[in-house]
Amino acid sequence: MKTIIILGGGVGGIVTANELRKKIGKEHKIIVVDKEQKHLFASSLLWVMNGTRKQKLISRQLSTLNKKGIEFVNGNIERFDPVNKEVTVNGNILKGDYFVVALGAEISDSMDINNKGYNIYTPEGSEGLNKALSQFKSGKVVVLVSSLPFKCPAAPYEAALLINSLLLKKGITPDIELYSPEVGPMGVAGKKLSAMLRGIVEERGIKYFPEHQAATVGDKSIKFNNEVSTAYDILAYIPKHQCPKVIKDTELVDESGWVKITNRNTLETKFAGVFAIGDITNIPLAQGKPLPKAGVFAHYQAQTVANNIALEITGKGTLKQFNGDGMCFIELGDSKAGFAKGNFYAEPLPTIKMFMPGFHWHVGKILFEKIFLSKWF
Ligand SMILES: Cc1cc2nc3c(=O)[nH]c(=O)nc-3n(C[C@H](O)[C@H](O)[C@H](O)COP(=O)(O)OP(=O)(O)OC[C@H]3O[C@@H](n4cnc5c(N)ncnc54)[C@H](O)[C@@H]3O)c2cc1C
Known part of the structure; x- marks a missing residue:
């Protein structure tokens, strides 16, 4: 045994x-x-x-x-x-x-952001942000990737796009800034996909600031290592991972x-x-x-x-190998999503294909959630 x-x-x-x-x-x-x-x-x-x-x-x-x-x-x-x-x-x-x-x-509260913004990687933070957005009338929302590495490379971009779509539905003209220490979105997946996602974010009017590492987070402002600073009314952040x-x-x-x-x-x-x-x-x-x-x-x-x-x-069966395959739905707001899949172990670079965004990928993501939760429990 x-x-x-x-x-x-x-x-x-x-x-x-x-x-x-x-x-x-x-x-x-x-x-x-x-x-x-x-x-x-x-x-x-x-x-x-x-x-x-x-x-x-x-x-x-x-x-x-x-x-x-x-x-x-x-x-x-x-x-x-x-x-x-x-x-x-x-x-x-x-x-x-x-x-x-x-x-x-493990996620940790670096820079003591906890009581200043909403940690969207926790249920409490996500619920808190939803409540804040439902009461929001005007002002600036900042989405901040507080440090690298972080899980789910698409999540900050999806968060900004979903907030954008939510504010538009409320009749508010969104003012959203997205700051990340990364050079671009989902960099490991390659330049093409990265540029495509950046384009989707920017064409919706979300201001994107890559290569910005936050140094200090104040009550209503953030200072970055490159001396840039910004003010915010609502802060949604991705916490430090360790x-x-x-x-x-x-x-x-x-x-x-x-x-x-x-x-x-x-x-x-x-x-x-x-x-x-x-x-x-x-x-x-x-x-x-x-x-x-x-x-x-x-x-x-x-x-x-x-x-x-x-x-x-x-002693039964054959050896299985994880070959680096992966896939990802990317929520874009308005019940639309993108989808990318490929091989991350491919050399010299991962070979990733991004499919045309649409309603069907959003439905695919919902189906995946339902199947996961019923299959394994
Ligand atoms: C907002 C968000 C969106 C995401 N979207 C996607 C997506 O679309 N696609 C995708 O592929 N990934 C996504 N991810 C990432 C995905 O959730 C993680 O990559 C995945 O959960 C990692 O699985 P894991 O088993 O390694 O760790 P986890 O799922 O984090 O599980 C770790 C477990 O260990 C337990 N644990 C930790 N320390 C201890 C301890 N000392 N004692 C006892 N228990 C302990 C924790 O309680 C936890 O249950 C997303 C993540 C977030 C936060």
């Missing part, structure tokens, strides 16, 4: 647990550990922000996994020892034969500050039987930038790792 312990019940953790359960017998134990009681489908937070979703519609109780024969342990992971393969959760030690580290990226503290000080992490993968196709770490997937990893690409932090990669990596652990345990 083997015990597989999955650290994190986010996108990567949920998919790994479900896929494994299908592939190995009930004599083997699958445990998912998460400090939260609920899984939150983060992609839909942008719809909480524009008022088309309520938080409870996009969350699922992790305890429902128990019905499928997946044990859910609700608790804070305080220590992980990849050498002895044990994890401490709320003071209790759990021992496993295999570990999948899927703890995502490797979760419990993993940061382990030998799993390299100089990038994130978990090092020794084989990007199988997601192995340097510790036998310990895999890492999703936002917590750093996977350098040929162009020098890392694989973006996105749910689609956590999802595909989870399927790979689950398959390969099951293969090791049962």
Whole structure:
């Protein structure tokens, strides 16, 4: 009998647990550990922000996994020892034969922005922003990427476009500025897609300021490292991301500050039987930038790792490889979305295709949300 312990019940953790359960017998134990009681489908937070979703519609109780024969342990992971393969959760030690580290990226309140703006990467921040926008009469909205890296490269651009569309519907002429330390939108996906998305943002009158790293955020103003400053009436921000503290000080992490993968196709770490997937990893690409932090990669990596652990345990099946494929819906407002897909491991540059935006991609994104939440819970 083997015990597989999955650290994190986010996108990567949920998919790994479900896929494994299908592939190995009930004599083997699958445990998912998460400090939260609920899984939150983060992609839909942008719809909480524009008022088309309520938080409870996009969350699922992790305890429902128990019905499928997946044990859910609700608790804070305080220590992980990849050498002895044990994890401490709320003071209790759990021992496993295999570990999948899927703890995502931790968000922190750098620059003390918390009480000045809305963190659109949390349900509270998205709900708060929605309320503020519904009461908004006039003024400037600033969307700020506070630092790099951040998950979901499209999200700040989608947020600005959705806010734009919401204000227009309210009969307000939008005054929106978008600041980011990036050179351009979704840079890893290539110059063409980046220019296309920038064009879509700017043709709607959103003022875009790339290569702007915020230095200080005041009550109604932001100062950037290049001496530029701007005032705002509403601030919507993407918070600083970091490797979760419990993993940061382990030998799993390299100089990038994130978990090092020794084989990007199988997601192995340097510790036998310990895999890492999703936002917590750093996977350098040929162009020098890392694989973006996105749910689609956590999802595909989870399927790979689950398959390969099951293969090791049962001896049945064939080895699966994560080959860098990814896709992304990009919400543009007015019930329209764009869609891009391609291969991020392609060399020398990722090969990504962007499809003509339209209503059908917006529907595709809604369908994806529904399928994800019903399939895995
Ligand atoms: C607004 C927004 C929009 C997005 N849109 C998209 C999109 O359209 N497409 C896309 O591909 N991606 C999107 N993403 C990104 C996507 O949500 C993440 O990339 C994905 O969730 C990463 O999966 P993961 O399993 O690595 O981590 P997560 O899903 O973040 O899961 C990590 C889990 O670990 C738990 N955890 C962390 N530390 C501990 C601890 N010490 N003890 C116990 N539990 C712990 C957390 O509670 C969490 O449940 C979006 C994200 C946001 C915020």
